[in-house]
Structures are given as C-alpha cells and as structure tokens.
Amino acid sequence: MKREILSGNEAIARGAFEAGVKVAVAYPGTPSTEILENTVNYPSIDSSWAPNEKVALEVGIGACFGGARSLVAMKHVGVNVAADPLFTLAYTGVKGGLVLAVADDPELHSSQNEQDSRHYARAAKVPMFEPSDSQEALEFTRLGFEVSEKFDKPVFVRTTTRISHSKSIVTPGEPVTGLPEPALEKDPPKFVMLPGNARKRHYVVEEQLEALSEWSCSQAFNRIEERSSSVGVITAGISYQYTREVLPEASVLKLGLVYPLPKQLIRDFAAKYETLYVIEELEPFIEEQVKAMGIEVIGKDRLSLCGELTPGRISKALLDQDVPTHYTPEIELPPRPPNMCPGCPHRGVFYALNRLKAFVAGDIGCYTLGFMPPLSAMDTCVCMGASVGNATGLNKVLKGEEKQKVVGVIGDSTFLHTGINGLMDMVYNNSSATLIILDNRITAMTGRQENPTSGFTLSGEPSPEVDLEQLCRSVGVKHVRVADPWDLDGTRAVIKEEMAREETSVVITRGPCVLIKRDLGQRKPALIIDPDKCTGCKACLRIGCPAIEWQADEEKAHVNELLCVGCGICEQLCKFDAFSSSADKGGKSNG
C-alpha cells in the first residue's frame, strides 16, 4: 500500500473503513470533527451528524445491536452528554463492535475545560486505547473493533488535539472481509437492562475487564523498549513522543491500552529500573493506579496537572533544564485573537445587546467571541445549551430592571443540541426571560457542518429543515419573532420589546453564515469610505469588524476591500454618509 500523510482524525476514519464499519455518527466538536468529515468519503460507511452526542451514541448502539460495526466520535465534553447511554452500554456489551473515538483538548485550544476522558474509561468500565501517532490511530481503531467483539464491550479510542491534528506517515491496510451481515436477534437478558438482568451483567463486566487486563500484558500494543539508561518511563499517547525527544536513552513501557492497565507487565518493568517516571498529560491517571500497586514513581509532583506537555516543559520539570531562548521581541506586540468574520450575522445582534446593556447568558459557538471588545456582550458561557437554563435561573433571582436585562443567546445548532430542553423549562415554569436564537443555518464554529436546520445531511443529501418558529411555538412560547441581524435598528427594537415583556419570548435572528460555500455567490461587493466625508468619529469601529481599519496617520477609517463582503452594518452607523458600494466604481464581490 502507498504511504500517505494523514492526520490522526483521517487515520481513525481510515481504520474504521478497514474494520468494515457500516455506521459512523457524531456531533461536530474540535478537535474531533474531521473524523466524520473523512468517514463520509468511504461509500461503504453510512456517516451522519446527530443533533448531539447522546443521540450519536444511541444511534451507534442501535447499529451495533443490529450486528454492524459502528463508530461514534465526539470531543471530550461530548462524553458528558453521551455518558448516560455509555455507562449502561458497558453492561449490555455489543453485538457488532462499537468504538467511541473521543478527542481531548489539553491546553484548551478550543474548549471550555480540559477534562481528562481517561476517567470515563475507568468510571464506565470501558477499555481505552490511546494512539501516539497517525499509524497507531489507524491500527488502534481497527483493533478496537476486534477487542470490542472479543471482550463484548464498547471500546474507546482516545486522542488529544496533538494526535488528532498532527499529520504523520501512514501505511494503510486492506479492509477486512467476511463480517457477518446485520440481522435481528432477540436477547433480552443482554439487551434489556432492567435490574434483574443488569445485576447479572455487572458480574460479566468485571470478569471481562480482568480478562482483558491479563490478555493485554502479552499484546504488542503494550510494549517495552529497553535502552541503556537506569531510568524507566511509563507513558502513552503524545507523551510517548515527547519522552523519546527529551529522554532518548530511557527505557520505556509504552502503553497502547490505558484502561485497564496491564498490571503484571507494569510490575515486571518497574522491577528493572532505579528511577521510574510516569509521563502523562493532565490527570495522574496511570500514576495513581501504579502507586496503588505499591510502586514508587515520579509524576505529577513534577509535571503540571494543567495544560499540555511539550518537550520543553518535560525537560524543565524532570531534568531542571531551562528552555533555550535565543531571540526575543524587543517591543510589546499587539495580540491577534480570533474575531468574528467580516459580514458575520452575529455582529449586529451583539452590537444591539451592547447598546441595550443586556446581561447575556451565552453559549458555545462562534458567537462566544461576542464577549470580546468592542462588542463586549457576553457575560456567561458554561457548556452547550447552558444559556437557556442560565437565563431562566438569573431571571428567577433578580427583580425589576435587572430582571429585564437578562437575555439568553444561543446558536441554531447549539439550540437543537441541548437548548430546546431548557426552553421547555423556561416556558413551562412561566419565566419572563428572553432567548435569542442566532440562526445562521449551519454549525459554524467547527467549520460549517450541516445540522437539522440547514436542509442538508453530512453527505450532502437534501433533508427537511427544522422550523424553529414552529418548534418554539409548539413547546408553548407565545411570543416568537424573527429579526434580520443586518438591520441594526430593527433588530435592536425587537430585542428591546421582548426584553421588556413579562412572559417567555424568543427572538430568532436569521442570517446565514457568510462562509457557507453554497451561498458565496450571494455576497455583495465591498463598501468603500469617502475620505472627504469621513470625519474620523470612529462610530463604525464600535462593531469591531476586521474589514474596517483605522488609519492613525490620517485619522480616518478605511475599508479593506479584500476582506469586506458588503454586509452594510457599518454603513448604518455612519452619520456622515461616507460609505458607498464599490460596485458603483466597478468593484466585485469577494466570493
């Protein structure tokens, strides 16, 4: 087979294909998203986006109960949502193999916390593989299905951002053949988890785990690399690569399976070395279990519990060697944080919320960037869907004017993920809170994935669109209004009226994400500013659009025509009529 450079996520998709997976399901979440964006390229796999991770896992379980191999993928916090089916799936076990690929995000590159999914393996009693490069991501995914069927368990394949998004050379294999065809088979003692059945299955779960731990001591995925030094290192995943970089002479017990641990193998390895390190990111997950076996190791007393490891951080912590710095910037540099795109439909909504001095219970999506100056209009952000319940709770404890200031803000995809339940609570319990649904017709933050409002499936098939107005009305919201987010005055007026209302209300601000590929042709030509009319009042800078640049030397604003998509929000803020369309001077749209 020809060698290819694949990311960890691409390799997991390839591994699923080679393992004969029939169904792959996920909700997008960085750094896991590209797994399903790649399984969809294999016609033998039915790949789909689910509205949330719990549904994704439940669909995967159904396919597995039907006898097919299924892959479910999510980011670390997605497992919190999918935890309910997961813990009981550990009891039922599988029919076709089931692999749950979970991508953790140490350093919080794109997440709200850096929880360590390995704890889920232990808590739910689900075995977990951890690849250290793309070749292993492919192999462990394949192997995961075999182990899943051999030990009658779902299996985790856990990556971190640096595995999912690193590319390395992979030699793909041939797809398996001869897997049984899916078929119905009744087996209530195994699949109906009522107390009488589940009690018995719990014994099976424990026996299988013990058997797996023993079996894994002699498997190639857990390997000892003997080298010259008297230092031994127990490690797994990306930490293995950093270990090889920083301690090239150390002997290594490289774990492929991080739960359950190969206890006898660890004892044999530990007996040979004077100094033993456990090098792992985040929690002392391996370390504590090794210590519980009565083995002394050095680990989190030196390495941080917070953030990711790097070669430099390990070298500083274990060898007391400072990271060399040969060149340093001599001046303070302006930071470059991410920003909402030029033309983003969210910008006008946050401008309105800023002017209305709202207290905004926010949510997870591109629009979380609404917290940044100059918009500065997001006051809380906890987890997917939390804005709705948070707004209800704030509304319960506040009085008078403060009570009216509370607004929940959530995107279309996040609303369907876990916001709708909160809205039922809001209206059912007679809250007077206001919810704004930023309906940009796509799951934008993770790179524009389709969702139940977008009218298309992952594979590009047209599908019915959820009617958000009808949905909100059907759960009992009497006041549902739609606003055009590029109309600043109109949007602000609607939000202001609904904030003042003494009943639950929903405002849907509807405007497609400007990056949706099928709509790119609808972009308008860039705007331009007439320097003779611009007075330098800076009103247009209050929306924080990256396409408007302040020219300090001329004391005037200027539009970067390469970035502007002509949305016209800035034009509405200008009192001097300085903006006009470049189309009048032959400009074209940035499509």
Added chain:
Amino acid sequence: MADKVTNILLAGVGGQGILLASEVLSEVMMLAGYDVKKNEIHGMSQRGGSVVSHVRFGKEVFSPIIPEGEADVLFGFELLETYRYLPLLAEHGSVIVNRLKLMPPSVSIGQQSYPADLEERIRRQVKRSHVVDGLVLALQAGDARTINTVLLGALSNMLPVDGKLWTEALRKMVPQKTLEINLKAFELGKESSQG
C-alpha cells in the same frame, strides 16, 4: 541522509492558507524519503487569529511539535506574526518572511498601533533573514493568490530536495488550471532568495 531532524515553523494569520502551504511542504519531504510530522491547531485560530504550523522532517521524527528554541527556519507569512514567534527560533536559525502587514483587531479599532519597524528589527536581530516581496512576485507570476507558492519557492533554497519533487507535489495539490502559474510563482520565489 542526515539523522538530525529539521524543524520549520510556519507563522501567519488565519485565512492566509498556511495549512495548505504546510501540506505541500510535508508532501515534498515525504516524497524525498524523509519521515515527516506536522502539527497545527484548527478551530478558533481560523478566525483571523494568529496561526502556526510545525513541520519536522528527518530520518525519524518523534514529537510533532518543534521543541522550544529549536526551529531551524521561521517561515513567516506576515511580519508581526513572524516577529511574535522569534523565541522559538534556534540560535543558528534563519527567517524567511513575506513583506506583508495585516492589522490585528486592536490596531483596526485604533487602540494600538502596528509596530512600524518590524522588518528592520527582524533583519537586525537575526543574521540569516530574508524578506520576500510575496505579493509583487505573485502578481508578476500572474495571480495574487500564488503568494504562498512564491514563499515556498524562497524556502526551497534552504531544503535538501530536488526541484522535480516540488513540481510533483504542486501538481498533486493545486488546482490543475492554476498549475502553470503556480510553477512560475515558485520559480520567482526561488530566484528571489538565491545567493
């Protein structure tokens, strides 16, 4: 083939096409027979934020991220972002940087100013530095969008790789109808930084 790993750090702004440039570079190094690893962060960084991509090649590469202070080449697509990542450069390291300024948000809204003299500072601080007129050469090749190919051409002088492999990688990774213009852009970039 040398055992030592070579580290190239690409730095710039989300939306500049840095990920594609690092894909082309990695592909070339694989075709040349090296072990290759590369890493970058997707997600938040795409929205106009600061972006880096690590590319490492050699006989055997372990970490996909470049150990701190060990970048052999800082390959910059924008001046401010190149200057920001100087601390990752090795003592013997080189800088290749595109002559381009993109305003970060605090500068766009008039709260901070874009440092005026970055090009001079880079030249003065790093002995082996080379500034490339990416846009000028790309326009000369026939399309402003070939800037990154110009820059790869400039970088190619520092790498132990046959020119044919670059052609092969570009053929595979750029749209067919833009191939000729990209090959020209590559040559212009290469000529600009020779000697």
